Amino acid sequence: MTTPSTRLPLAVSCGEPSGIGPDIILTAWTMRAESDLPPFFCVGDPAQLAARARMLNFDVPVTIVEPGQAMATFADALPVVPLSHRVEERPGTPLAGNAAGTIEAIDRAVALTVAGEASGVVTAPIAKKPLYDAGFAHPGHTEYLAELAASHTGTRVRPVMMIAGPRLRTIPVTIHIPLADVPVALTTDLIAETIRIADGDLKRRFGIARPRIAVAGLNPHAGEDGALGTEDTAIVAPAVDQVRAEGIDASGPLPADTMFHAAARETYDVAVCMYHDQALIPAKALDFDLGVNVTLGLPFIRTSPDHGTAFAIAGTGAARPASFIAALTMAAQMAANGRAPA
Numbered sequence: 001m002t003t004p005s006t007r008l009p010l011a012v013s014c015g016e017p018s019g020i021g022p023d024i025i026l027t028a029w030t031m032r033a034e035s036d037l038p039p040f041f042c043v044g045d046p047a048q049l050a051a052r053a054r055m056l057n058f059d060v061p062v063t064i065v066e067p068g069q070a071m072a073t074f075a076d077a078l079p080v081v082p083l084s085h086r087v088e089e090r091p092g093t094p095l096a097g098n099a100a101g102t103i104e105a106i107d108r109a110v111a112l113t114v115a116g117e118a119s120g121v122v123t124a125p126i127a128k129k130p131l132y133d134a135g136f137a138h139p140g141h142t143e144y145l146a147e148l149a150a151s152h153t154g155t156r157v158r159p160v161m162m163i164a165g166p167r168l169r170t171i172p173v174t175i176h177i178p179l180a181d182v183p184v185a186l187t188t189d190l191i192a193e194t195i196r197i198a199d200g201d202l203k204r205r206f207g208i209a210r211p212r213i214a215v216a217g218l219n220p221h222a223g224e225d226g227a228l229g230t231e232d233t234a235i236v237a238p239a240v241d242q243v244r245a246e247g248i249d250a251s252g253p254l255p256a257d258t259m260f261h262a263a264a265r266e267t268y269d270v271a272v273c274m275y276h277d278q279a280l281i282p283a284k285a286l287d288f289d290l291g292v293n294v295t296l297g298l299p300f301i302r303t304s305p306d307h308g309t310a311f312a313i314a315g316t317g318a319a320r321p322a323s324f325i326a327a328l329t330m331a332a333q334m335a336a337n338g339r340a341p342a
């Protein structure tokens with residue numbers, strides 16, 4: 001892996017073409033000066049992006065580039081590294097025929113970053129269902145990026161999702177699985193591994209010298225000493241004990257209902273939660289517009305806005321770009337911190 005550099009652009013994958021990905025990419029580019037945006041290129045279909053710009057009444061010159069030309073182009077035009085697949089412009093309606101381009105954009109953005117032509121990957125949102133229908137066999141970006149990373153490096157990669165906002169960072173140990181499967185999927189090893197990855201990446205990528213990690217219980221009141229479920233004492237607590245013995249500043253299992261209020265949030269740098277909604281509800285409730293989805297544990301930088309494809313407002317001009325801008329800014333900051341995992 002090449003060490004990321006701030007002298008490189010970020011690679012933005014276009015995401016679901018029928019969603020608000022094109023809207024937020026184009027809007028962010030128009031705000032590049034006022035938002036002091038790090039330069040980026042989009043991996044996407046230039047014709048589709050130009051069509052969306054016209055629909056939004058944006059005067060955005062879309063210019064096809066090689067990645068190496070993006071830095072020089074960014075001030076005057078939106079640099080686009082073109083896909084080999086064409087993408088049909090149909091805001092609000094996901095099309096099965098666009099799936100190949102959506103996936104190619106992720107593949108190319110990762111490949112260019114691994115090859116040292118971009119400082120990190122910022123993904124615009126994908127809709128899961130149209131990709132599943134097209135045969136995409138991964139729950140989401142997070143898991144797919146880990147597979148791509150493993151294929152580039154030859155090493156197993158365990159990806160960890162973190163939603164990071166100005167007021168709260170949370171990590172779900174289990175991600176896109178049915179709620180009923182969560183208790184079975186949770187193991188002491190999985191929780192301990194998640195905490196270790198969080199600890200390592202918060203140090204390396206975010207410059208937090210000794211991350212304070214709060215670990216949520218699974219059950220109400222963290223199981224109330226076994227009276228409300230046994231997983232907290234049998235599975236979660238041993239994971240916390242294990243990582244504490246290794247020197248990590250972890251605490252828990254904590255009752256999830258009382259760990260997200262303002263005073264409680266002052267006591268930790270990240271909350272490790274047991275399932276998707278336990279982590280994402282407080283993060284999005286507090287910081288939806290400024291939340292960033294970061295994948296920890298990868299050998300390259302990846303961020304994304306915390307929101308989805310918002311089909312109902314694609315092409316209308318109603319999509320707010322703030323979370324995408326925060327994702328760009330955070331990726332650039334992580335690149336400036338400059339350390340890839342050992």
Ligand SMILES: NC(=O)C1=CN([C@@H]2O[C@H](COP(=O)(O)OP(=O)(O)OC[C@H]3O[C@@H](n4cnc5c(N)ncnc54)[C@H](O)[C@@H]3O)[C@@H](O)[C@H]2O)C=CC1
Nearest residue numbers: 124125126127128129304306307308309310313318319320
């Ligand atoms: N990083 C990613 O790739 C993510 C993808 N998704 C996918 O997005 C699709 C839609 O998911 P939903 O649950 O409906 O979540 P969503 O985030 O797309 O939309 C939720 C609500 O927030 C609004 N909204 C979202 N982003 C907005 C923005 N930038 N500006 C203004 N309003 C905004 C939408 O209009 C909607 O009312 C699903 O297929 C899901 O899998 C969801 C979250 C993240």
Ligand SMILES: NCC(=O)COP(=O)(O)O
Nearest residue numbers: 139140141142143293304
């Ligand atoms: N709920 C978060 C989400 O769907 C984003 O997932 P991913 O595509 O970044 O893995």
